[in-house]
Amino acid sequence: ADKVVVGVLRFVSSGGLFIAKERGYFAAEGIDLDLQFFEAAQPIAVAIASGDLQFGLTALTAGTFNLAAKGALKVVASQGMEKKGVKGNALIASNEAYAKGFNAFEKLPGTAIAITQVGSSFHYQMGQIAAAKGFDLAKVEMKPLQTLPNMMAAVKSNQVDGALIAPHLARGMIDRGEAKLIGWFSDLAQYQFGALFVASKVATGNRDLTERFVRAYQKGMADYAAAFMRVDGAGERIFDDAAKATAALVAKHVYPSEAAETAAPKVFAAAVAVDDRARVDLADLERQVAWMKAEKLVGADVDAKSFVDISFAK
């Protein structure tokens, strides 16, 4: 079997990969998969560029675009996405700001909003919100706080007016009364925020391996979609035993020190939308690159077409 190292974060959005590994889809393709966990998205892309990893599953950020544009890595499949009807990232307001009238997307100008990092997917999403609501993004003060817990802490203690944050965290805070919901990003726009990257050397030099890898990954993503994306009449997702079993597989990697009973519901709650065949939306990526170019977050010579290869995931 081919030994393959893949870099990944302990996020539910990487669930497709975990399911594929647990259900032996990779083994079936003759791949001996070694998961290498990271604390942040960025180093995964860097590690692919440096040759430590052959594959990586991580967010699309200005940093990864810049790296990809230098020819070191290629995007061959998609990961999570924001999709109408599935609750993804949420804009929340701190209680204090909410009380002062920050209660809608339109009130964003003049506020200070926590994001993780400059050029991150949160940053891009703020740009999309600005575009959808027709205000100038420069009127929002972006506070890069590096990590999601930092963002939560800042909102809780009213040090920022609000934050764009992952759905399960947003729900928890709202339930505990630590923040107020402004709205879901997926109500405004749709986009792919993560992808499967592969080192250029592997994609071109070992096309066969890449194809087998993507095939296995696609199977996992299909299982993911089947387990977590089914909705009932009211538009609420269905959490049945099958979903629970799949969630338990994902939970093994996302919450390694927790029991399946408590972790599985958390996984289900945090599940984001995916494309069930992990296809890449090239037009979407081109839009992302264009916006980042305009914000001077990526170089003028970056072109999505040069690093996206849609021939693997069809």
Next chain:
Amino acid sequence: MDLIATGLGHAYDGLTVLDDISLTVASGEIVALLGPSGCGKSTLLRMLGGLERPVTGRVEMRGAPPAASLNPLTYVFQDFALVPWRTVAGNVALPLEHHRLGAAERARRVAEALARVGLSDFASAYPRQLSGGMKQRTAIARAFAVEPAVLLMDEPLSALDAQTRDLLIEDLVRLWTETRFTAVYVTHNVAEAVRLGHRVVVLSRRPGRIRAVVEIAEPLDRRREGSPALGAAREQIWELVRGEAAAADREMVHG
């Protein structure tokens, strides 16, 4: 003002250094303290000046110090103890600064003290620019600036070379003739003790005890190299210290 020590003794961590020293320094008198290295001369001087608490015995002053005296018991240290970041004048001014003197009075005292030791031209020199003799003269000027009642001098000349030392001894004799200061003069140089002391107190090897007190009647300003009285005293003292010195020199310093 007289300085009176009674039954003084001292020990460091159980090591007895001095034992039962009783001594009176009369006003206007120079007492030379002579003894081998490590016999406790410095310790004794520190106790006399209140810098060290005696383990046994006591040190007292009899009579009032002169009114002008800012610091009745004043040291002159072996290593000069000049503050390297102050000029000569700054060093002399240092012990005056915490007294309520007018700036003019302070300047006057500094200038006078420097003039007395012939360093007026070097008032703004830093210690590192001075020769050893000049450094020691600065230290002496500093001591005189506070108008001491008793000068406590701990081997004040031992860091200097022989010629310079000779010159400074003459300076000290001249100063004593002018001002009749009182002093305890620690040394382990027999010639120096005999040249400067009205009385020479000879201490034994550690633990230091008074082995003998030699009185030298000849007036300070009339003492000469070859004089027979001095020669006799020197011989007598030399005999007393010689054996002790040889033994002390062969001792290993533990610790």
Next chain:
Amino acid sequence: MDLIATGLGHAYDGLTVLDDISLTVASGEIVALLGPSGCGKSTLLRMLGGLERPVTGRVEMRGAPPAASLNPLTYVFQDFALVPWRTVAGNVALPLEHHRLGAAERARRVAEALARVGLSDFASAYPRQLSGGMKQRTAIARAFAVEPAVLLMDEPLSALDAQTRDLLIEDLVRLWTETRFTAVYVTHNVAEAVRLGHRVVVLSRRPGRIRAVVEIAEPLDRRREGSPALGAAREQIWELVRGEAAAADREMVHG
């Protein structure tokens, strides 16, 4: 082996320190170099020993050094220059270690040198545990261990107190009587020069020039405190150095 200096001169950054020094040190002779502080005595000694390159003139050796000599020109430093992290024996062994000697021969030399200065019992003491006299004796033992042809001694006793110094002078006289070593002995102590020198070379104040050479015929081991020949030489030299010393002492060190 003789040491011959011809027309030596030296300057530091344009400051002339020594001027036209010509001097021959014959085998078995002790030449005392006397002069006020800063006149260039140490500089001259360094040039004699090849530690400083003369600006003018040259230094040469005539005749072969004894075969057993590991280091023909050997220093004894004023500050002892003992390596503090080595014991007494280790310090004496230091200059032997880079020569091809057997371990036994090295140990023999160390033991012999220590015995010669009476420090055999202190072989494993560290320098900090020694008195000043013992430190200097260690340094002398180290110098003798390499069987020097010429000893270059830079004020070897000036860091010691008077009594200890006296004891070491006697040691040196005894050693010379036994081994007849050759030496240049720098000092600014007239008594020392007169006690130890076959000839005393008196240097002037900076820039150092030879002012006079005084030859003392009396054999070293017969010289006594009161002897008239010594007294005359001392008086004569004292006259020569006195004025210079006073002037040198009043000089400020610039830099």
Next chain:
Amino acid sequence: MAEPAALPSDAAADPARAPASASPSGAPIRPVPFRGGGFAPRSLRFGSPATFLGLLGLWWAATHFGWISPLALPKPEEVGRAFLDLATSGLLWQHLAASLWRLGLGWVIGAAAGTVVGFAIGLSSLARSTALPMVSAMFPVPKIALLPLFILWLGIGEVSKVATIAFGVFSPMAIAAFGGVDGVDRNLVRMAQSFGMPTRAIVLKIVLPGAMPALLSGARISASIGIILLTAAEMIGARYGIGALVLSAGNLMATDQLVAGVLVLSAMGLTVSKGIGAIEKRVLRWRA
């Protein structure tokens, strides 16, 4: 010799003796006041355990009486429990082993390189003119900022982690070694030269031991810096390591684990410092 020689004027034992010019014996007598002492602080025997116990008490009180919100600081017993969990699950030892290995290797490499470069700076004009400005320029460069470059150059494996530590240790060690060499008594060097000792022997037998105190104090500082950098180094793809533990605890806002990890790091620092103290005592036995 032990008895005082009977000399004509041996009257010092009589405190009442009053020479001609002395003050009248009826004058008032005052003791000489004590004005010395002080300026020689000592470490009290139980000072440091007492301090730590006191701090612990304060911490306990602050968290139990609500002076500090439980969000801002976990209770001591929570931290203790987190620590015990780590210790009993064996995770602590895995973390510790991984960190100690990285720290040890990185420190040895960085300290060795720093010492060599520091010696070169201290001994050669060429090195002083070239390496010294480089070392000074490198010192203030933040190692976390270079992490992306380190990953590109050295990958995400142990190499980049060890390199981060080595790089951070290098500058302070080089500066300490250079200062130590500069401080070696040049008289000793001249002495060695006067005995015709070859340069190699002078460097090994005079300069190296002479610079040893400075090297040891450099080791002390650079070990602290190495421990600080452990966290930075373990930001990248480290599964085990105290730094990784602390980081992930921070990410999860598990303040009990976070504080436990920080205390472990601090204890590591104190241990290393004690260890160097012991080495100092042995190696610098010749001092005081």
Next chain:
Amino acid sequence: MAEPAALPSDAAADPARAPASASPSGAPIRPVPFRGGGFAPRSLRFGSPATFLGLLGLWWAATHFGWISPLALPKPEEVGRAFLDLATSGLLWQHLAASLWRLGLGWVIGAAAGTVVGFAIGLSSLARSTALPMVSAMFPVPKIALLPLFILWLGIGEVSKVATIAFGVFSPMAIAAFGGVDGVDRNLVRMAQSFGMPTRAIVLKIVLPGAMPALLSGARISASIGIILLTAAEMIGARYGIGALVLSAGNLMATDQLVAGVLVLSAMGLTVSKGIGAIEKRVLRWRA
């Protein structure tokens, strides 16, 4: 007095003079070999600019001839362009102003606190027994690890940034001050006491100036550490600041900006070091 006195044996000027026991005058004459010198390196005049130019050349060659992949290290001219872009857009000055302000304030607070605590440790047994172990325990604590706690305690505003720097500067400064006070010549203190100087005056006039060299070298080191911590401090919610610039350049993988920012930090370090050197020259004029 300038002429040599005519004395009977004034024959030293005659090198051929040969006393009885001397070697035969026909014996071979050899010059005394020179064996001194060395061990006194100096900074060559153009050493440091030459080094930096040499490094620049190497960098240029490495990136232009493909010895290093463009991914791993940008070309010098790219870095230059990034720097110029920053400078001409005025962003550089905004970043620099923000950082200098934080650094200055944090350093002053940390250094002042460290100096005071260091003096206390150096002067009082109580402080030595309590504060010294605390300072030693605090030194190796990684400040980045504490960032989450700092946010909770002090928020994401300027306070937590300044505190991070101050906290990091505190320990090395305290240790330097303590060492400086410990190193003050106790003889000078005894001298001051012997003149009856009050303790306050002794601390101000003897201990403080005596510890000044150590304080200045502590300032040098702690300024470097402060600059290193700038990046850690600006990880959180900083829009401007060289550290924030470097971090976001790292996030964007804009290696040209990253290297430009790192060079700015390094230049800051060199500038501060030069500045302290100038202060040293003035304040320590009394030395050598």
